[in-house]
Amino acid sequence: MHGLQGLVARALDVALIVGGATAAAQIRYDDLLRHHTDAAFIAFATALAISLFPVFGIYQSWRGRSMLRLAGQISLAWVVVQACALVLMFSLHRTDLISRLWFAYWTGLTGGALIVSRLTVHAALGRVRQAGLNLRRVAVVGQGAHCQRMVRNIGAAPSSGFRASAAYDICPETGLASLGMPVFDDLTKFARHVRSEGVQELWLTLPLSEERTILKVVQEFRDDLVNIRFMPDVSGLALFDSGMIDLIGVPAINLVASPLSSHALGKKEMFDRVFAAAALLALAPLLMGIAAAVKLSSPGPVIFRQRRKGADGKVFQIYKFRTMHVHSEERGVVSQARRGDSRITRVGAFLRRTSLDELPQFFNVLSGDMSVVGPRPHAIEHDELYRKVVSGYMHRYRVKPGITGWAQVNGFRGETDRIEKMQGRVEHDLYYLRNWSFALDMRIVAATIWRGFRHTNAY
Template structure:
């Protein structure tokens, strides 16, 4: 059955590739012309697709996989096919005979067809599964909140293709999971239920300490045609959501590590540099005017420089417009500005209320030391203080600090004269890191622009 489905999927993909090429030829040349090298190129692309599409996992089961990930694989696989085809055509010295416009039409049309077919199939499967058909029975072994959440996630998303048939509660006397499925506390009864009902999957929703239970289940079903999967409960020990990564060829679960993969930060890096460059160019007149005002307000340099911690604790020098009169402080001591602070000049007071003193930090962004959006950096002396009294404070530096951030658009900026204020700021910063996305960055930037930079807490 699966081989027939795979053959059908491959045939459908072949039709999409050829149909897209024919349509591109009709649009580009008005008709299909005999003798053009397009036929050779299309045949070559079909052969390459037969090899690369399975390698990219396009014919593996979609069950339990998000549709966006599948479509991304299709897009990348088709581009890889076209790239390989071009390389071969160049090697055969036939590339100069191919119309670039035709090739672009073909790439877009066939790629669109490959994606559209999968969207239609996915939508059809979703409707079928919502009707209670084409579902794979799952038995879950677990206990407590993690087990209950897993059952609820499966029941709440039938379009993923799974149905919870039975649960084995590893804690005696506990039928208190609050789920509407059969629950066993006796292991032999659970095993009999799994085999009697033809359950196809067993998921071990257990903490890492339940090694004995894990081994017991694996030993029991070693010779059954049942998939046994381990979905570890790491919530009690993991700071961020424990993602699985490939580490020197072995799977590893992140317990304390940045939840944002480096490759995911590429769009953020590009956006930061472009935004910072545009801001520095657009705000050049304001920079000149503020620089003159600062210079006339009191003796001293235009810019205030201070060491801060960046991503992974790397120290850098941050830039601000100077808002205070020059003064001396004891080594290792940084006194926060307070309301009616005599050190602040009149010009500096205006700059701090409007956050215009932060504008030179676009230079730090352009240099790659900061980001447009991220946790606000604090003086190193304050870091050393708060990391000892606020849980997980130091993990704010898992990513680059920012000019604005989730805490700031939610009102947590300015003086932190009480530990509770800093705790709230840290709470918002960690929420940002856990839930980071490029769209969240754009939302924060827009909120900063809409709400303005003015704050009654800044002085």
């Protein structure tokens, strides 16, 4: 967003911030003239917004990008602005002049107004683009299914403002001629068409192995004012969604790496610690009662400890209430509990059916070894077995293991006496990693509370 558009966007944001503060004061005080609103605070917040919003990409072009993500970026940027302004006022010893209720109203009203204004502008531009105005013509270079998918995506999102107008098929036998637009198999003719039609975008939808073709195309258009974008086909290589990151100043594509960004991991970590602390405080009487019952049920310790693997394969001690009589096993062998297992105590059977034996793992969450939601950790001996026979098994450990998970709320709990059961559990865990969101975590927590305390597979 440049020039006049950027100036108008900034002016609108200033008006919304000042207007939100005024509206909040009107709601808080009823009579605005009789109550003092700190103009310095509003001025600081406005200046910080103009300075920090570009850092969050608020004034960049969002053509073809997710509006849900834009709303999240605006919310985060505005909260950061308000937090910085508050710290500045605190350092100037002026926080005593600020009404907390007014501040809350202002933050909520302005944040909502900033989001609504962006979504309204985007919707209006979408209507204009669907009507055939404000378009950017796209020429696609590629082959096969990946290229066809990109062209279909362009056609399926007319409000994005992109229109596919030509294609250069580097492998004519793959069938791009059916795309319903001019398709060329000669680079010179393709380049002539791109220039004569005034195409603004050139998208290279090629596999990484086509380095020579990429260089030829870039060389051909090196003197043209056309945006050249590389959208590599890594579907056969990437385990998770392959995002582009900046690594020591160099762009890099994740093929097999942690599917959660550092920002997402930070949010997850914050939720885990707060939730675990609250759960331990709320459940303290229950924990003490269970501990007493376990101690009275049979000789032995109250807490069972076992070595498990955490994020990136780091080994930690997992905590559970002991549910079995104390027994010994051969070195390197861990026998899973089975239905009617004589090793399980009467109290232990109840704890396992209701999953109450897992409650001490909130201490693991609090110490940072586990997460509230994530793939369930298995005994290290089982890891060594299943990593060799179940595809994708070890990728479960790219994030912290959880007390509950997507596999568990979908029925994959208890004994894995067949490889198919473990394969199903792993497939659900990998689905969770590919589709993680805070909302999905909340859904899993709610499902665990609603139906997770009793399960026919838990014994």
